[in-house]
Amino acid sequence: MSNAFETAVKTVRFLSVDGVEKASSGHPGTPMALAGIGVELFTRHLRYVPTEPGWPNRDRFVLSAGHASMLLYSLLHLAGYDLSLDDLKAFRQWGSKTPGHPEVGHTPGVETTTGPLGQGVGNAVGLALASKMMGARVNSPNDAIVDYRVFGIAGDGDLMEGVASEAASLAGHLGLDNLVLVYDDNKITIDGPTSLSFSEDVGKRFEAYGWYVQHVDGHHPAAVGKALDAAVAEPSRPSLIVARTHIAIGAPTKQDTSGAHGAPLGKDEVLGAKQKAEWPTEPFHVPAGASDLFRARVAENQKVLADWKGRVAKLGGPRAELWQKLSTRQVPASLLDELVTQVDGKADATRSLSAKLEQKVAELVPSLVGGSADLAESCKTTIKGSGEVKRGEHAGRNLAFGIREHAMGAICNGLALSGFFVPFGSTFLVFSDYMRPSVRLSALMGQPAIWVYTHDSVLLGEDGPTHQPIEHVAALRLIPNLDVVRPADGLECAVAWAHAISRTNAPTAMVLTRQKTPTLARAAGFDPRAILKGAYVLDDAADPDLVLIATGSEVGVAVEAKQLLGDSLRVRVVSAPCWEAFCRQPESDQRAVLGSGVPRVTLEAGRTSLWRGVTGEAGLAIGIDRFGASAPAERIADELGLTASKVAQAIRERFAGGPR
Amino acid sequence: MSNAFETAVKTVRFLSVDGVEKASSGHPGTPMALAGIGVELFTRHLRYVPTEPGWPNRDRFVLSAGHASMLLYSLLHLAGYDLSLDDLKAFRQWGSKTPGHPEVGHTPGVETTTGPLGQGVGNAVGLALASKMMGARVNSPNDAIVDYRVFGIAGDGDLMEGVASEAASLAGHLGLDNLVLVYDDNKITIDGPTSLSFSEDVGKRFEAYGWYVQHVDGHHPAAVGKALDAAVAEPSRPSLIVARTHIAIGAPTKQDTSGAHGAPLGKDEVLGAKQKAEWPTEPFHVPAGASDLFRARVAENQKVLADWKGRVAKLGGPRAELWQKLSTRQVPASLLDELVTQVDGKADATRSLSAKLEQKVAELVPSLVGGSADLAESCKTTIKGSGEVKRGEHAGRNLAFGIREHAMGAICNGLALSGFFVPFGSTFLVFSDYMRPSVRLSALMGQPAIWVYTHDSVLLGEDGPTHQPIEHVAALRLIPNLDVVRPADGLECAVAWAHAISRTNAPTAMVLTRQKTPTLARAAGFDPRAILKGAYVLDDAADPDLVLIATGSEVGVAVEAKQLLGDSLRVRVVSAPCWEAFCRQPESDQRAVLGSGVPRVTLEAGRTSLWRGVTGEAGLAIGIDRFGASAPAERIADELGLTASKVAQAIRERFAGGPR
DSSP, X not given: OOHHXXXXXXXXXHHHXXXXXXXXXXXXXXXXXXXXXXXXXXXXXXXXXXXXXTOTTOOEXXXXXXXXXXXXXXXXXXXXXXXXXXXXXXXXOTTOSOOSSOOTTTSTTOOSOOOSTTHHHHHHHHHHHHHHHHHXXXXXXXXXXXXXXXXXXXXXXXXXXXXXXXXXXXXXHHTOTTEEEEEEEOSEETTEEGGGTOOSOHHHHHHHHTOEEEEEETTOHXXXXXXXXXXXXXXXXOEEEEEEOOTTTTOXXXXXXXXXXXSOOOHHHHHHHHHHTTOOSSTTOOOTTTTHHHHHHHHHHHHHHHHHHHHHHHOOHHHHHHHHHHHTTOOOTTHHHHHHHHOOOOOEEHHHHHHHHHHHHHHHOTTEEEEESSOHHHHTOOOTTOOBOBTTBOOOSEEEOOSOHHHHXXXXXXXXXXXXXXXXXXXXXXXXXXXXXXXXXXXXXTOOOEEEEESOSGGGOTTOTTTOOSSHHHHHHTSTTOEEEOOOSHXXXXXXXXXXXXXXXXXXXXXXXXXXXXXOOOOTTOXXXXXXXXXXXXXXXXXXXXXXXXXTHHHHHXXXXXXXXXXXXXXXXXXXXXXXXXXXXXXXXXXXXXXXXXXXXXXXXSOOGGGHHHXXXXXXXXXXXXXOOSSOHHHHHHHTTOSHHHHHHHHHXXXXXXXX | OOHHHHHHHHHHHHHHHHHHHHHTOSOOHHHHHHHHHHHHHHHHTOOOOTTOTTXXXXXXXXXXXXXXXXXXHHHHHHHTOSOOHHHHHTTTOTTOSOOSSOOTTTSTTOOSOOOSXXXXXXXXXXXHHHHHHHHHHHOBTTBOSOOOXXXXXXXXXXXXXXXXXXXXXXXXXXXXXXXXXXXXXXXXXXXXXXXXXXXXXXXXXXXXXXXXEEEXXXXXXXXXXXXXXXXXXXXXXXXXXXXXXXXXXXXXXXXXXXXXXSSOOOHXXXXXXXHHTTOOSXXXXXOTTTTHHHHHHHHHHHHHHHHHHHHHHHOOHHHHHHHHHHHTTOOOTTHHHHXXXXXXXXXXXXXXXXXXXXXXXXXXXXXXXXXXXXXXXXXXOOOTTOOBOBTTBOOOSEEEOOSOHHHHHHHHHHHHHTTSOEEEEEXXXXXXXXXXXXXXXXXHHTOOOEEEEESOSGGGOTTOTTTOOSSHHHHHHTSTTOEEEOOOSHHHHHHHHHHHHHOTTSOEEEEOOSSEEOOOOOOTTOOTHHHHTSOEEEEOOSSOSEEEEEOTHHHHHHHHHHHHHTTTSOEEEEEOSOHHHHHTSOHHHHHHHHOSSOOEEEEOSSOOGGGHHHHTTTSEEESOOSOOOSSOHHHHHHHTTOSHHHHHHHHHHHHSSOOO
């Protein structure tokens, strides 16, 4: 180890320790252990230029073990990112650039938001896949525009999580040789030694997935460097480097203990560690020369960047055009109009109507890629005329995620984080639960992912309660920053896609039926842009007695119920495909749709809980507050009160003097 | 293959095919492929007596690939369970005993509800663990009262799911040699060949987990039988039998195709398959002798049962008492009173208050066992004075699940399904998302699981938005049949535990703070049973101007806000630890708490969406409708309007003529 290297390692180690100490909160042990690997990566392997953190072909570094955030912040500071020593001192404080866990978009150089374990592994797989897929689109022989590599660090917790297992299996299947994951094998978790619960052979498991696995001493920089070189050189497999490390290395009494995992070391222990390392005791000490190796690396990288810019500038013809479209995720301004012209008015399941529109979106937006968790046939999300992404064949737009919903979520997030793609992932709505942590992260990170969920109610029928969503639409609506769109017919599907694609800084969930829904009749001259507001008057009545608000497959039922009620109760039918969008409209616009002082009835084949805020006690929320049942859809609709006649009857009983 | 065996196999195969055909819906291919393995299991390996489906020491059969439900129903019918041919003919019909996916409690002989993939593997691990844990409690040398084995069947989909990976890793760690999993390796999923997305070496992966792995031809009964015998004889490891099978074996054109996976074969294909098998074409044909091998097996099993009953009858002393308590999951009638006497009135975090009470529950209810997903220290859920369950040591009550929340959920469900245990599983509330599919299944199955979620709001502080639940309390409340309890102080924690333990047919989520909460002042003579109603008047006002409803850590804030408002606005404070329980009270009781015509304000450090149904437009829902931030808790509380003064201010502005 050179002096300069050792100085850098110690600087990272003690900046991390001091940051946690000052915050009186955080995880010091892992940054201490990983400082050497971090410095090795940032000074000898990673391609990055801190002044251009958005360089599209930079290598991506993913700290899946996000609790070791001070490691990342210390490295980014030394590397020259816009992250000052004062920023490090503000670790875990309100408004600082250095939150408890790394947050993408918040801190330059942070590539993804990590902390919920295992997610970073999935993100890394998605980022690596994006590099391959972009390369297949815009590179030509001897002229690589996108060929970045992805380096990640994962801990025991990451690799115990199922989402990481799923993602690793798929990465092996796809042979993502541009992915290098360092496994911080420190034998310690929060509750104690890993031997409490974790005795599997991780290396062998990753070999079974098809990875190239190496074992090294994580505190031997030359060995780590050699393994990283071999991993980068590996021509056909993703790499796992099992690095045996010692948590809180150098701490006099806490090294190799869980005591150093999730709490500050404490004054005496910090002092002892610094003395042992012959390090000044003053906090946040950065000696002269601590950045030297980083600076040298950045200087090299700057040449790589200049060279890359030259190559991009020379792009011409269709490649230049494609590069432009993909690197900006370009969406034509005419998209909504183009989609609307696709709508032929034929009635069908919204999953099928959506499928047709998706083809048009795919044609107009080359960034759209995606796939299904083994339900492509049922969700109907395959992009036609385009191939499947496979090992060594990355030009396609369709991804087969296998029966791995959670990894699908985390990998789609990685695809989005690349900056090149608008990914979609599809499965049955009930299985949104399997990927919920990734959906939440897409919303927290503000990524333009599109989650396509079909079979959206008990009306999927015979599969029964295990497959019938009841609470899922509502549960998705609870996630901040996620828009949930449940279109009722072809036109609403067109607007739903336009809406989803327009959300460049936030994800959208599309909620679609298995069963056929009717095409809604709309007044002549109806402007589809009204649908973009989230809710609109579909079928009005003069001086209405009540407003009936429905979504998706229940809008047609509402229209029919209105007809059954005839003149006895004058009903305004409101279609509400996206309640979140509606709530963002000016209050006056909301009033124009919902009326004032008119009782409200809501109708949706799912939990009524959220709708009760709309109906108040004066209104009526019709829905399902129990688990479903296995039977043909018609029978279920009747038994659970979702037919037009049952709905009309419920309304009559509530509002026309019938029994309450 | 004997004639009798072959007849049984064909009967199962075609009953399954005919069931799917009649329902015009379902999955025929897998039952066809697995008929042989199923008959082998039910006629030569499983210990069961159909007339006593609740025999506590029966072997458990778990069909994790629940979509192959007709396989299970056909086997149960032939074995002599209370499941008639007419029941099979009513496959997937409203109210039938044969729903689309197997449902425990609905069909005799069904041990768990499966369909959501991977869950059954986790349930099987939990059931096997329960057998070991019960054995360690009630067996003596040469006198086994509980030593049942668990046999499961899992498909590709199950083994791709992360939850199964997590559970398998833990099963290997714990050396559950009483668990035998048959992997239906048919190379086909719904979307096509597994080669689309799944090329890992599953056997090698399970070896890495520490399993004993065998490979067999799944259509060679003798080989399957030999492998099952070897698996049962394996003394220290769980077993995986990789059985190569052919989906829809014998179907003339659909064998080995995904076309046979999720849709009826169709008339011609059924005819062809039957002709090829020399089988009568009439549907639901059960030839004489089809049940012979089953009957012979049951006769043997009846002897085993009689012998077992004899041993149980002879139990005496403490073993008999323990057996009685565990096999009935006995809870003393005095539990609530005993817990209440534990409450010393000292203020603390509700996670700490809960921890003390949990110790008392553990003392009084031997069935209580559980653990944490590597957050035992933070969630404080360790049962003191009891050991950790380890490989070969199963007498303890504490389980280290590792960083595997999803498997924790599925394994706890298995522990509950054993009938012996009331399991708890703990993690941070934000990670309830990781295990949500299992929580949902605990509710659907009506199992008495207790989900302990701590760090229940943004007030956990510095860990930041990745760790701060916003929508999670509301999202859990949306799951039908799950009660969510968020206690405010020690007394409410005592009632929360009594409530959770009393729910023998449904799960409960306990939602607890990281930070200290004040002890609430209550009127002299306050009856803690009032808390059991879910919401109660904590601090009343004469002729109140408004009712302020709060939960958990916000109840103390509400009381303080009331004091700040003084006489300017007379506030009734309602504490609402369990809204689901409150909604089950008679309307008159609800009115007595909430009043009539008095504006309502709700206060909870999370999403306001559900509360808007309580407040209506006339009221005010105070909460958090954005993601959190990394900072010390006090700062967050102030920034997000959760301090008493900010709450009082918001109320004043809304109700006392201030700016709206």
